[in-house]
Amino acid sequence: MDPKPEHTPTDQIRPLVRRHRGPSAVWILPLLAALIAGWLVYKSYSQAGVMIEVVFNSAEGLEVNKTRVIYRGLPSGTVRSLTLNEDLQTVTAEIEINANAQALLHEGTLFWLVKPQISLSGVRGLETLVSGHYIGVRPGEGEIAYRYTAAEEPPPATRDRDGLYLTLYADSVASIHRGSPVYYRDIDVGQVLDYRLSSGSDQILVDLFIEPIYAHLVRKHSRFWNANSLEIKGKLPDIDIRVGSLATIIAGGVHFYTPEPRDNPAAEDGDQFPLFADYEAAEDGVPVQLVFPGNTRLNVGTEVHSQGVRIGRVRDLSLTEDFSELHAELLIDPRARSMLRAGTRFWLAQPSLPASEFSLQDLLSGQHIELAPGQGAETFSFHALDEPPARPPVSDGLPIRLSADALGSISRGSPVLYRQLPIGTVIGYELSPSGDKVLIHAVIKERYRHLVGSRSRFWNSSGIEFKADIDEGISVHTGSVQTLLRGGISLFNPGGKQGSLQQAEPDFTLFADFDAATDEGRLLTDNGDELSVRLYAEERGAIAVGAPVLYRGVEVGEVRHYQLAKDGRAVEIRLSIPAPYRHLLSTASRFWIASGVTARANLREGVSVQSGSLTQMIKGGIAFETDTGGGKLSKNTRFQLYPSEQASREQVHNILIHFAPGADLAVGAPIRYRGAQVGRIDSITIADSTGGRIVRASLFREAEFLAREGARFWISEPTIRLSGIENPSNLLFGNHVEVLPGDGPPGDTFIALRRAPAYRPQPGLTVELHAKQLGSIAIGSPVLYREVPVGRVTGYEINLRGDGVLVYAHIQPSHATLVRSSSRFFNHSGIKARGGLFSGVDVNVASLETLVGGGVSFITDNLDAPGVDERAVFVLHDEPKAETPIIQAVHGEVTP
Numbered sequence: 016m017d018p019k020p021e022h023t024p025t026d027q028i029r030p031l032v033r034r035h036r037g038p039s040a041v042w043i044l045p046l047l048a049a050l051i052a053g054w055l056v057y058k059s060y061s062q063a064g065v066m067i068e069v070v071f072n073s074a075e076g077l078e079v080n081k082t083r084v085i086y087r088g089l090p091s092g093t094v095r096s097l098t099l100n101e102d103l104q105t106v107t108a109e110i111e112i113n114a115n116a117q118a119l120l121h122e123g124t125l126f127w128l129v130k131p132q133i134s135l136s137g138v139r140g141l142e143t144l145v146s147g148h149y150i151g152v153r154p155g156e157g158e159i160a161y162r163y164t165a166a167e168e169p170p171p172a173t174r175d176r177d178g179l180y181l182t183l184y185a186d187s188v189a190s191i192h193r194g195s196p197v198y199y200r201d202i203d204v205g206q207v208l209d210y211r212l213s214s215g216s217d218q219i220l221v222d223l224f225i226e227p228i229y230a231h232l233v234r235k236h237s238r239f240w241n242a243n244s245l246e247i248k249g250k251l252p253d254i255d256i257r258v259g260s261l262a263t264i265i266a267g268g269v270h271f272y273t274p275e276p277r278d279n280p281a282a283e284d285g286d287q288f289p290l291f292a293d294y295e296a297a298e299d300g301v302p303v304q305l306v307f308p309g310n311t312r313l314n315v316g317t318e319v320h321s322q323g324v325r326i327g328r329v330r331d332l333s334l335t336e337d338f339s340e341l342h343a344e345l346l347i348d349p350r351a352r353s354m355l356r357a358g359t360r361f362w363l364a365q366p367s368l369p370a371s372e373f374s375l376q377d378l379l380s381g382q383h384i385e386l387a388p389g390q391g392a393e394t395f396s397f398h399a400l401d402e403p404p405a406r407p408p409v410s411d412g413l414p415i416r417l418s419a420d421a422l423g424s425i426s427r428g429s430p431v432l433y434r435q436l437p438i439g440t441v442i443g444y445e446l447s448p449s450g451d452k453v454l455i456h457a458v459i460k461e462r463y464r465h466l467v468g469s470r471s472r473f474w475n476s477s478g479i480e481f482k483a484d485i486d487e488g489i490s491v492h493t494g495s496v497q498t499l500l501r502g503g504i505s506l507f508n509p510g511g512k513q514g515s516l517q518q519a520e521p522d523f524t525l526f527a528d529f530d531a532a533t534d535e536g537r538l539l540t541d542n543g544d545e546l547s548v549r550l551y552a553e554e555r556g557a558i559a560v561g562a563p564v565l566y567r568g569v570e571v572g573e574v575r576h577y578q579l580a581k582d583g584r585a586v587e588i589r590l591s592i593p594a595p596y597r598h599l600l601s602t603a604s605r606f607w608i609a610s611g612v613t614a615r616a617n618l619r620e621g622v623s624v625q626s627g628s629l630t631q632m633i634k635g636g637i638a639f640e641t642d643t644g645g646g647k648l649s650k651n652t653r654f655q656l657y658p659s660e661q662a663s664r665e666q667v668h669n670i671l672i673h674f675a676p677g678a679d680l681a682v683g684a685p686i687r688y689r690g691a692q693v694g695r696i697d698s699i700t701i702a703d704s705t706g707g708r709i710v711r712a713s714l715f716r717e718a719e720f721l722a723r724e725g726a727r728f729w730i731s732e733p734t735i736r737l738s739g740i741e742n743p744s745n746l747l748f749g750n751h752v753e754v755l756p757g758d759g760p761p762g763d764t765f766i767a768l769r770r771a772p773a774y775r776p777q778p779g780l781t782v783e784l785h786a787k788q789l790g791s792i793a794i795g796s797p798v799l800y801r802e803v804p805v806g807r808v809t810g811y812e813i814n815l816r817g818d819g820v821l822v823y824a825h826i827q828p829s830h831a832t833l834v835r836s837s838s839r840f841f842n843h844s845g846i847k848a849r850g851g852l853f854s855g856v857d858v859n860v861a862s863l864e865t866l867v868g869g870g871v872s873f874i875t876d877n878l879d880a881p882g883v884d885e886r887a888v889f890v891l892h893d894e895p896k897a898e899t900p901i902i903q904a905v906h907g908e909v910t911p
Contacts (some may be wrong), residue, residue, distance in 0.1 A: 017495070064111040065090065068162045069126045069150070069223045074106040075147035076130050084110060084150045085129070089118035091152065110150070117134040123155020127166040137856060154278045171209035171222070178205070179230035179282060183221040183269070184213065186291035189240060190267030197223055198270045204229035219288060223269065233282040239290050240297035242268040270294070274349060291732040298326055301344035303385075304396040305361055307341040308322060309334060311399075313363070313382075319345055322410060326351040329384070332766050345384075358389020362400040388583035399593065405445035406456050411460040412439070417473055417504070418452045419525035424477045424502035431457050432476065434593055435570075438463035441504070455525060457504065464508065468513025473525050474532035476561075479501035484645065501573050505529070509538040533576065546648070547575075548584065548590040550606055550637070552656035555586045558637065565638040566610055571596040588656060590637065592619045603645025606656050606700055607664040609638035667713035669692070670722055672752075672805030674767045676706030678730040679750055686712060686752045687731075689777065696752065712752070725757025729768040734794070774823050774886070781809065782833035782838055782883070784871065786891035790840070791869035798824045799843055799872040805830035808871060822891060825872055834873070834887075835880040841892040843872035 059839065062581040071077065074097050084092035092112040102105055112120065129151045153170055173182050173194070188210050197205035203224040213220050225233055228281055269290070291297035307313060319327035327347035347355065364385040388409050419425075420700065422444060431439035447454050459467055526532040552558075555577055564572035572592040580587045581856060638660065657663040673816075674680065686694035694714040702709045716723055730751045752767075755775060774781065799805035808824040814821050824836055874895060 016180075033240040043783065044095055052159055056575040065117050065120065065161070066095070067110050067120060067160075068647075069108050069114055069165050070100070070112055071106050071108060071128065071165045072104070072107075072165070075511070076128055078106055078147075079107070082148060082150060083292065084112065084126075084152055085118075086116060086119060086154075091119065092150075094150070108150075116236060119152055119154045120161065121155045122157030122160045123164065125153045125166050125170055126159070126163050127151050127169055129169070134796070140293065142442050149314075153305045172224070174208075176224070178227045179225040179233060180208075181225065181233065181282065182225045182285065183290040184218045184224060184242075184285045184287060185221065185292075186218065186243070188219050188221055188290070189291070191221060191269065197225065198268055199229060199232055199272065201435060209284060215706055220268070221535050231281060232273060232674045233271070234279040235286070236279050237271050237273045237282065237288065238297040239269055239288050240294050241292055242270045242289060272297075280661060298843070301352050301355065302330075302395065303327075303347050303355060305343045305345055306397070307343060307363070307399045308401065309338045309340050311341050311363065313341060313343060317654060319347065319386055320382045321354060321388065325356065326354070326386065329530075335628040351386075352393075354388035355393060355395055356389045357391025357394050358393075358396075359386070359397060360387045360389070360400055360404060361397055361404050364403065372732050375642040378519050378577065380613075390576045403443065405454075406445040409442070409458045411462045413464045413467060414520045415457050415459060415467065416520055417437075417455040417457065417524050418447070418522065419455060419475070420452065422453045422455070423475055423822065424473065425455060426502055429471075429477065429502040429504065431504045432457065433463065433466055438466060438506070441502075446849065448634050455504075462742040466508070466513065467516070467521075468508065469516055470509060470512055470514035471523065472509065472532040472538075473504050473505045473523050474507070474529050475502075475525060476505035476525055476529070507532055507538075509533070510781075516574050530576070544835060545572075545594060546592040546600065548592060548600065548648075549653040550570075550590065550656040551580065551585045551653055552588060552608075552671060555588070556608060556658075558588060563636045564592065564597055565636055566640075571599065586738055588637075588749075599641060600639070600648060600649065601645030603642040603650060604639050604654060606637055606639045606654050606733040607643065607660045608656065608658055609636045610661070665713065665715045667715060668719045668722055669697075669763065670712050670763045671716060672710045672712055672728050672767050673702065673765070674710055674730065675769050676708070677769065678706070678732045680710070680730055680752070681749050684749060684751050686714070686728075686754055688721060688754050688756075693721060693754070697777045708808040720755050721754055722761055722763060723757040724759025724762045726762075726765055727755045727757070727768055727772060728752055728765055729771050731771065765819040773811070775809060775819065776885070777825060780826040780890065781885060782824050782826070782834060782881070783888045784824055784891040785820075785888060786820050786822060786842070789820045789822070790842055792822060792871065796869040796871065798826060799870055800830065802872075805833065808869075822871070832882065833873050833875055833878070834883055835875040836883060837880040838873050838875040838883075838889065839895065840871055841888045841895050843870040 039474065050107050076082070077094055077097060079094055079097055082094040083090050084094075090113070094718050098107045098109070115360040127150070128148060130148045138360070149166075151169065183558070191207055191210060192210055193207060195207040196203045200482050204225055208222040208224050210219055210221045212218075260828065312330060313329065315329055315332055317329040318325050319329070327345050329343050330346045332341065336523040362385055365382050385403070387404065398737050425440055425441055425444065427443060429441040430437040431441070439457050441455060442459045443456045445456075507529075532538075537570075558574055559579065560574055560576065562574040563570040564574065572590055574588060575591040576589040578587055579585075636655065640660075640663070652853055666689065678700060680696065681858065682696055682699055682869050685692040685694045686696070692715075694712055696710055696712050698711040700709045700711075701707070730750050731753045755772070774783075792807055792808055792811065794810060796808040797804045798808065806820060806824060809825045810823045813819070824840070872895075
C-alpha cells in the first residue's frame, strides 16, 4: 500500500476574517461628555443672578459671600463685594440677586439691614443672634433699577395680613411707639404699625392693626385712648392717680372699648377714630344731677361706686350763688342705668386705713361717691345723704344684726372673721329704739352663709383689751393688726354645729370677749371642724387667749381657754386646732412656749437673740413638733407644755451620781459621751463632812442607753503639761462629766470614778503596751510610725502585780492597719546617750515634742502579717530590737 500523505499545521488552522461596518463604540464617551458640558453651560446661564449695588451708611454687619438678602424667609441674594465710596461716608455693597428674585428689582424697592434691636416696645431681629445679620427687602413699583440706597430703619409693616386696619388722629402720641400693643379690656388684640404727621402737619396719624379674631370688637362708635403708664390729676388735698400695667409702663399702647349697645355697624378697613388723651376723656355715660351741701369737699373726676364696682365719675362741679349747695354732674355707665330710680341713695364715702378690702390705689384715689339703688321710677336728679345709711341694702350675702352694750372700736368696714379669715363686713350701726343697745348691721358673703346658724356666737375681737387684777396681774389681749386698728367681730360655732336659721335677717348677741362667748370655755369641745387639745404647765406665763399655735412657724390654731387645774398644781390650757391641721398631731407631739424674745449668750456660741411676731410678743405663742411613731389622739390625751424647744426635745431621764471630793463641778455642767452633750447637771448636794457630793443629773432621751449598771462617770478637768494642755476648753467653760456606757440592766444610781479610766474605747485601735517603767510618757504623748504621728497615749496604770506599767496607745482609724502581729513598740522619749573609753560618746536627741512630753514609736517589718484586735498586748522596749515581740490573746502580764 502506498503511504498516506503528510499534513502540515497550516492546512489544519485557517483564520476567519470579517470586516466591521459602522462607527466605533469608543466615540460614545466623548459624545456623553459634550452633552453634560452643554447642559451645565445652559444651567449656569439660565440661573445666573443679577448684580445690583446698594449704598449703606456703614459696613457694620455686612460680610462678603456671607451676608444674604432675605425676602419672606427665603434667601434671595448674597453680598459679593464691599467698596468704600469716594465721599468716605458710605459703603457700596455689590449684591448678586438670584434669578428667581429678579422680579423684586424696581425703583420703589427698599433694602435695609436687619439686626437685633431692643426698644421699649420689645425686641426685634432676635433671630439674627443665631443666623447673623441679613438684608431685608420690600418690593416696590416702577422701572427696573440696579442701584439703591438702603433705608436706615425697617419700613412699616405691610398691610398684607388678614385683619382690620384703622387710623387714629390726635394732637400728641406720648408713650406710643411702633410695635406698641393695642388693648381691649387689658388683652393684647393688635399693634401700632406706624405713626406720621398728617398732610397739613396739624395732627398725628397712627396706623393700627387689629387681629382678625378681635376685629368684631371694633364698631363705628368705639373709643380709643392713650394707655398712659402714670397719670396724676388734681391738686392737694385731692389727687387722682392712675397707674397702668407694667406692660404699658414699658411699651405704652392704645386702649379701646365699645359702649353699649353693640348693634352699631362694624368698623371697616381705613376707618378713622379720634385718639383721646386718657380714659376719662374717652368715656361717655348717662348724665345725673346730684346735690351736696355747700361745704362738701369734692373734685372733678371723683369716682362713683356701687357694691365695690366703679360705675361712673364726677364730670363737673358748681356752687350756687349763696354757697349753700354744691351741684355735681355725674356720668354713669349706661350699664348701671337701671339703678337710677326714685329711692336711690348717694353719699360720700371716705377712705379709711385699713379697710377689709384695702389697697394702695384706694389710698391714693381718695374718697368716692357710693350708690345704693332704689326701687321707684327712673329719675336722674338726686340729693346726697349727709352720712352713710345705717342699713345699706344688701344685694348679695346674708344680712345679720348684732346687739351690743357698746360699739367699741367697731366701725363700717370692720371684718367679720371665722378662724381669722374674713367672711363678712360691718355695713352700718345705729342705736336701738329704746337707746339701751347698739345695733350693728353686717353682711356675710354668700359663699360663707353656711357658717352662720342659730347656735353661732359672736364676740368683739378688736382693739386692745387690758385686764388688771391683784392676783392675776396684768393681761393684754389683742386681735390681728387689722382688727387692732379698725375693729372686728369673730364667729364661733359650739360643737361645730351651726343650727338652722329661721329669719331672713337673724339677730345675735355680740359678746364682749371670747371667754364670754364660750361660756368661760365650757362650750369648747372636740368636733368635726376643730380639735381641742389640753396642755398642762407649771404656770401660764405669757400665754393669753387668742395666742397662736405654730407648726414650723405656720399658724395652725390658737389658744382658746386656760384655767387652774382641779388640784391647783398646774395650769390647764385648751388649744383649738382646725380640721385641716388635725393630722399634724399624735401622741408623739411635743409642745413648748414660743413667745416673746428668746436670748441666749455663752462663750461657745456667742449671743443669739430671736423674736417672735408682734402677736407672739404681746399675746405669747405655743409651738409644737410631732415625732415619728406616735398614735392617734383620744379625748383623754393631754400633753406637757415645756418652757422651751430644747426642753421638749430632751425629755430627760433623771439619775443620781455620787462623786468623791475633788475636782470642781457646777450646776449646768454638760455630760458628754464621745464629745457630744448627752445630759446636764441639775443640782449638787453635799453628802457628808468629807466633801462627797450627790449630783442630780438629766440624760437626754436619745442617751437613755447610758443609764445602765456598769456605766462609768468621771469629772474631766483641764491638765497642763509641758507637752500641751488636755481639755483646754474646760479652762473657759468649766469642768464637765464624761461617761462610758455599761452593759448591765437599767439603773438610775451610779458611783463616779475618781479619775478618768486608763482605757477608753473609741474609733480606731487601742493597744496595750507593757513596760517596766513609765519614763517620760504621759497622757497625750504621740505615737509615731517612721517619725509620723499616727496616734496618742490615752492612759496608763500599774499592772496587777505592781512590777510594771500598762500603757494604752490609741491609733487613729486611718492608720490602724499599720499595726500587725510583727509590729515592735519602743520608747521614743528624752535624750539617750552611749559612751565608752575607746568608742566615744553617741547622743540621740528625740524631737522637741517627745523631748518634752515623751512618746512611743513602733515599726512593722512585715505589713502582710496578721492584723490585731482591740487591746492587743505588746512589749514596750526601751529601744528598737530585732526579735519578734510576744503577743498574748488575753490581757495579762507579758514577760519580755
